[in-house]
Amino acid sequence: MALDMKAIRADFPILSRKVAGGKDLVYLDNAATTQKPQSVIDAMTHYYERSNANVHRAVHTLATEATEQYENARDTLAAWFGTTRDNLIFTSGTTEAINLVAWGWARSNLNAGDAIVITEMEHHADIVPWQLLAEEKGIEIRVVPIDTERDILDMDIFSASLPGSSLVCVVHTSNVLGVANPVADIIAQSHDAGAKVLIDAAQAAPHHRIDFTGMGADFVAISGHKMCGPTGIGCLLATTESIEEMEPFMSGGDMIETVTMEKSTFAKGPQKFEAGTPKIAEAIGFAAAADYLSNFDMDELHGHIRGLAMYTASEIKSVPGITVYGDHSVSEGSGVVSFLHDSVHAEDLARFMDAGGFAMRTGHHCAQPLLNAYGVTSTNRVSFYLYNTMEEAEAFVEHLRYIIGKFG
Amino acid sequence: MALDMKAIRADFPILSRKVAGGKDLVYLDNAATTQKPQSVIDAMTHYYERSNANVHRAVHTLATEATEQYENARDTLAAWFGTTRDNLIFTSGTTEAINLVAWGWARSNLNAGDAIVITEMEHHADIVPWQLLAEEKGIEIRVVPIDTERDILDMDIFSASLPGSSLVCVVHTSNVLGVANPVADIIAQSHDAGAKVLIDAAQAAPHHRIDFTGMGADFVAISGHKMCGPTGIGCLLATTESIEEMEPFMSGGDMIETVTMEKSTFAKGPQKFEAGTPKIAEAIGFAAAADYLSNFDMDELHGHIRGLAMYTASEIKSVPGITVYGDHSVSEGSGVVSFLHDSVHAEDLARFMDAGGFAMRTGHHCAQPLLNAYGVTSTNRVSFYLYNTMEEAEAFVEHLRYIIGKFG
């Protein structure tokens, strides 16, 4: 059954926007953040207009409704991500989720002499926290390089890095190359070596059902805003064992059991890591996003998105002067195409495309080490999502050809 | 000029809600969270429907608009709080703001033997982070008790606690008693003793203009949701000197200058502490809340709110069996009235009031040590805000009398 693109696009109010002096918006910056369907916006508006109250511990009607909606959101998301409410900790996004693992788990469970394995493909969010921790605690960081010929991690070096390591942190799908890593293999090998695994699923969760239980990772970090949800929310999925091993990170209200001026004791489970007034409207909006995506067969969606990326990659590869980064022939991955032209400056190109109504991103994509490996400091990047159409991809390619023809 | 209550109430869609089988909602849980005016809800909806994009570093139209709106929000809020954009760090709320000071400043600037002064009046958010830090680093915590006869901090013990201390953390206005502390004096004395000062302004910012520069504190923590703003956002105001002394807390994208696999360098100013995709819609909504409040004379608003609290406190004091906590004759403070009845269980009372349409809170209000000082484990609490009317206060008192008469 083909996707009803007209109906899908009608779900996203922003897509009817005009830009660049009246042109249709063609939004191709989805790896940075996705647009929000009306149902997600409405869920939050409805909460604020009908049920807004602080959650937990209160008995009045609004507080009851707000608590129920907030905790139902946790259930919805836990189910969507293949786990239970006791394994889902709300965070402000992937970045905070990874920091929570670094500060809450690694900091109290790893010591000088321990080793953490990360890769050259990581987003800064999965590099910098480990560097800071390593510096503080004398932990060794082992870096798995990317094989820039084949656009994949060097799995031999990966395997060789494992012995004696305690934690392996790998991005599921690169936000620059759109390439997915062999996470099943990575998790299995890491566990065999006795290491825990953190998967950065910021780019994977929008494209695939994350089955946390089936996947077998110890930690998975996710952002809501990259999968039709609001800004300011995300989650860390963590096994019960790992949660039990974690020490408090942020502290304050809602995460305690008792507080005296001498000593405090802490709540159990996810609550222990959710200090202060929660991101209530955001959690409700995030769950509405999962509900929205649940209308679709994710494999079908992903097929559609990949089709656009593969088409675009193969078309623009043939434009003189253009280099495309990443191998788009593989069926995994996301809807990202990174490229550069050899004479039109990346920033000019982005502005010229913007002048045609095409929103694309330019820069280091918070992955400087990966770009360094390819010998560049920035790329142009288009990234597709469910509401993008083949017509948009074609128009993009056409305008790009025109620009290169004119200014190249 | 009297406040136009009808117009104010019309600004808040939720206030027309019916609860408890058709009764008007009387929302008296404002110290937990306030309701949101239409303009705040609309600002976020508008952002999502028109300009949603990830901010910074991008050149397309939506990203330009989103960045401008997000950074304008910072300007608006900085101006509202009497400071500049370089002194305002966005956080998810007061809790995260205090944790940021604990982890980002205190952790790298204080050592074993240093002392932190806190008070018995603090919210858990301003107790637990210091306990965790103290335990880790061997820092001494000095507790200033509350004088429960006069419902104020024991300022003699406060002064005596200062010598040799490095940081003083005090709540501006208690969320349980509604009492405001003499912050000017506290800041002056602390600075004289060579200590920095953190003010928890979660309950003060909704009621008074916070003039960060004039106030002279080193750090001020604020939540958006308690002052008409959305959930999931707040800020830390910090002096330039303090910001320069801070080490990164959360790390990842957006807070770096350069990242290599060996080492990273960091952005300067607030950005250094704002890792990852920001709370974009939330910041825009928070600024809309400041814009909304700027329609009013805050002193006039506060006078109105205090009037309701003072009326309520004095009326219910005369109900047999009721004890009111906190001195409501003083003109400072917020709109909070905490009380207990000697035979109707606090939770029953809250439900009975809810059955009349009155939303009030019951519990320890995340201030267990303060309640301990009064020898109780929970209180009933009503808290007023700008949209509450004298009719509501009167109806509350009347329903309370009825309940006590019936079940007391």
Next chain:
Amino acid sequence: MTWPQALQEAIEQFADVFDPMERYEMLFEWASDVNELPIEEWNDANRIHGCQSQAHVECHMEDGMFYMRGGADAQIVQGLMAITCLAVNGRPPEEVVAIEPTFVDEMGLKASLTPSRSNGFLNMFKRVQDEAGLLTEGA
């Protein structure tokens, strides 16, 4: 689910009441004469944890059937316990274990439950079912 006669009557009577204050008063009427656990019998072992109020429950078998008594310092919790007695008392413990606590919904008392899932009525009900489970095994 079909409820015991007495509970069924209560549910029907509640169904006609729309004002929550009236509902509470009706709850207290129904509660007044059922199976209260006197305060002398409250102890740490029969205390239900995770409630804002103090609540205690005692369960036992009589003639092969399950019976509970409940006591709480909050009147509404006490009332809900009494209604729960109507639902479970005099049944085989295997049945008690399988009951869904939807009667509270049907009586329009849901708003009276403590909102946090980890608290209040559901904790109490789960405790009752756990005890019924133990008594089943014992049988």
Next chain:
Amino acid sequence: MTWPQALQEAIEQFADVFDPMERYEMLFEWASDVNELPIEEWNDANRIHGCQSQAHVECHMEDGMFYMRGGADAQIVQGLMAITCLAVNGRPPEEVVAIEPTFVDEMGLKASLTPSRSNGFLNMFKRVQDEAGLLTEGA
């Protein structure tokens, strides 16, 4: 603010153009023959920091008036520098210091500025004004 003749003409010409692609082409026409800083003269000292692209600016006095030349690897930045030359060149440095860079707005080119405040055109403009300030003091 009244602009120099040439800039005023440019602003008027831009005002009639609604398509941003056309506006860029017009920008490049205006830019093509003004005050470019050749790549050989780019160095660390005249580099403008905080731009995504490489940008360099050189300022000097001629007959008591301020003059700048600019060079960038991105064409649009180069174009904006050329327009800036129209705005500032041949003026007394005291005037340059006081100019508000609103001409970019008036030309409808605002969308072409890098969005982050800490970047791009405003950095460049501030650098030009800083240099003008130094040259004032020197005078």
